[in-house]
Amino acid sequence: MTASLDVDDALRRLPELYVVDVRTPGEFASGRLPGAVNVPLDRIGDGLADLRRAAGSGALLLVCASGARSDRGAAVLAAHGIAAASLAGGTRAWAAAGHGLERPPGPVRSVWGMERQVRFAAGTLVLLGLVLGLFVHPAFPLLSAAVAGGLVFSALTDTCGMAVALGRLPFNRRGPAPLR
Structure with missing residues (x-):
């Protein structure tokens, strides 16, 4: 603790x-x-x-x-x-x-906060999986299911793989600040 x-x-x-x-x-x-x-x-x-x-x-x-x-x-x-x-x-x-x-x-x-970025990315992926499942291939809703599973895992473990991935994007990076 x-x-x-x-x-x-x-x-x-x-x-x-x-x-x-x-x-x-x-x-x-x-x-x-x-x-x-x-x-x-x-x-x-x-x-x-x-x-x-x-x-x-x-x-x-x-x-x-x-x-x-x-x-x-x-x-x-x-x-x-x-x-x-x-x-x-x-x-x-x-x-x-x-x-x-x-x-x-x-x-x-x-710059959006990380929690907002995660909500946006997760929502976009869920919608994308559903829309592609309706119009392209019936397997695409599995993308939505995978995101839902990731969100449940994230809540249970208090970790977030999507936040880690988003944190590596260029707009979330700057040069390191030196410690005083």
């Missing part, structure tokens, strides 16, 4: 925390906790040495949109002997509590 900080505790301790946002670079650019650096969850293994160094200088706080990905990231770090807490409720809870999010200067390219 990973440690969790609520918004009030995180705000109070913010000056002493190394905040690591594990969302995709596109989501990170749309708004982040003050001083946060971006290490996407699917790349957290690549940043273990830097994260270990950062944890040696101060407490690590992992953040995502809702707290689910940051919990998984904290568990990965714990398995490598690196202590980290997760922000309960993520950036949504932070913003809902009335705390500001940093945004990069200049125009920001709008």
Whole structure:
């Protein structure tokens, strides 16, 4: 079980925390906790040495949109002997509590959150399977069934293979941010 900080505790301790946002670079650019650096969850293994160094200088706080990905990231770090807490409720809870999010200067390219991207991709694949089954070949509804099975598996395991795949698309990637 990973440690969790609520918004009030995180705000109070913010000056002493190394905040690591594990969302995709596109989501990170749309708004982040003050001083946060971006290490996407699917790349957290690549940043273990830097994260270990950062944890040696101060407490690590992992953040995502809702707290689910940051919990998984904290568990990965714990398995490598690196202590980290997760922000309960993520950036949504932070913003809902009335705390500001940093945004990069200049125009920001709008990127959908990962959950919205997954819902769009899954819905599109289900509809595509049904339409192709009606007009092209009766086997295409199996695509819809496979997506439904993937969604059930995702809910039962609290993982999402589709989010991992979507996270690798170019619009969800940017260069890695160095840890301070």
